[in-house]
Amino acid sequence: MRLRGVGRRYGLGGPWVLRGVDLEVPPGSLTRIQGRNGSGKSTLLRLLAGIDAPSAGRITGRPPTAYVPERFPAELPFSALGYLAHLGRIHGLSRAAAARGAGEWLERFGADGYAGTPLAELSKGTSQKIAVAQALLASPGLLILDEAWTGLDQAARRVLDTAVAERVADGGAVVFVDHDPRRLAGAPDRVLRVTETRLEPVDGTVRPSAAQDGPGAGPRVRVEAEGAPGAGLPGEPAGAVVREYGPVPAPAPAHGSGADGPAGRGVRLTVEVGAADSDGLLRTLLTAEPPWHIRAVTTINDNDAQEPARGAKEKA
Numbered sequence: 619m620r621l622r623g624v625g626r627r628y629g630l631g632g633p634w635v636l637r638g639v640d641l642e643v644p645p646g647s648l649t650r651i652q653g654r655n656g657s658g659k660s661t662l663l664r665l666l667a668g669i670d671a672p673s674a675g676r677i678t679g680r681p682p683t684a685y686v687p688e689r690f691p692a693e694l695p696f697s698a699l700g701y702l703a704h705l706g707r708i709h710g711l712s713r714a715a716a717a718r719g720a721g722e723w724l725e726r727f728g729a730d731g732y733a734g735t736p737l738a739e740l741s742k743g744t745s746q747k748i749a750v751a752q753a754l755l756a757s758p759g760l761l762i763l764d765e766a767w768t769g770l771d772q773a774a775r776r777v778l779d780t781a782v783a784e785r786v787a788d789g790g791a792v793v794f795v796d797h798d799p800r801r802l803a804g805a806p807d808r809v810l811r812v813t814e815t816r817l818e819p820v821d822g823t824v825r826p827s828a829a830q831d832g833p834g835a836g837p838r839v840r841v842e843a844e845g846a847p848g849a850g851l852p853g854e855p856a857g858a859v860v861r862e863y864g865p866v867p868a869p870a871p872a873h874g875s876g877a878d879g880p881a882g883r884g885v886r887l888t889v890e891v892g893a894a895d896s897d898g899l900l901r902t903l904l905t906a907e908p909p910w911h912i913r914a915v916t917t918i919n920d921n922d923a924q925e926p927a928r929g930a931k932e933k934a
């Protein structure tokens with residue numbers, strides 16, 4: 619997604635809140651937006667989410683997007699489960715997938731006991747879990763979080779941290795604002811500050827993957843893993859190169875399980891990613907159901923560079 623010369627002012631002749639903003643939001647990137655109170659952070663997030671339109675400039679290439687607003691409309695006439703299933707449908711899921719996803723996210727946030735509770739009767743904390751769950755439900759290509767951690771309990775905050783890592787590892791872009799500077803500390807590919815209508819990088823926070831230097835930029839890490847029989851290829855970060863993906867070669871048994879037919883064999887995966895993305899990839903593998911077994915994680919020297927193996931794929 620790309621913003622070119624984007625500006626926003628409220629009302630005719632009102633002061634510019636944002637002006638001349640140029641920004642690229644690459645797939646598989648995590649971006650933090652900061653700035654003082656009233657500087658225009660929420661304005662920028664609403665423009666990114668597409669729920670507000672720029673007064674000047676253009677926004678192109680927006681992927682399917684989900685947004686967690688600062689305030690959640692709790693007066694809607696739905697139960698928690700009904701609301702999530704409804705939102706899932708709006709995000710394009712089938713009826714069955716929306717209902718399943720709604721149940722799964724309620725459970726992940728420890729809110730399944732409130733599935734049948736009307737939204738208006740939920741506590742603030744549970745309402746916030748629903749607000750976050752509705753955004754995560756359809757695995758959006760772009761996830762916009764405006765103070766989404768506020769009001770969540772510690773366990774739910776961790777669930778959201780993990781969900782953000784999963785989204786990014788799966789090739790989604792996440793842009794967030796949070797008042798706590800420790801939120802996802804060290805994880806963002808870049809931190810940008812809104813200051814006097816402009817958007818500026820905070821020094822030293824733009825990592826190669828977000829700077830779009832291509833898959834070859836920066837040190838790279840090779841992750842070797844084994845999954846359960848039939849395990850699907852996990853989502854990898856942008857720039858990941860899959861070197862090997864297929865059944866564990868016979869006659870080697872998977873985890874000594876004793877399985878000997880091809881159908882019983884596990885899946886072997888070797889994937890190379892930028893060092894900055896390796897944590898996210900490992901988290902995705904380890905939190906998969908069932909989790910992958912990590913066999914080795916090695917840093918690759920430039921001399922080790924090789925062409926992608928047969929059948930390997932590279933994500934743009």
Ligand SMILES: Nc1ncnc2c1ncn2[C@@H]1O[C@H](COP(=O)(O)OP(=O)(O)OP(=O)(O)O)[C@@H](O)[C@H]1O
Binds near residue numbers: 656
């Ligand atoms: N709907 C609106 N109508 C008129 N002015 C608005 C509107 N939304 C925001 N503003 C103004 O735009 C400016 C930026 O507001 P915005 O909420 O984007 O800032 P922020 O950085 O998110 O602030 P905070 O950190 O306090 O949430 C403020 O001066 C605000 O009063």
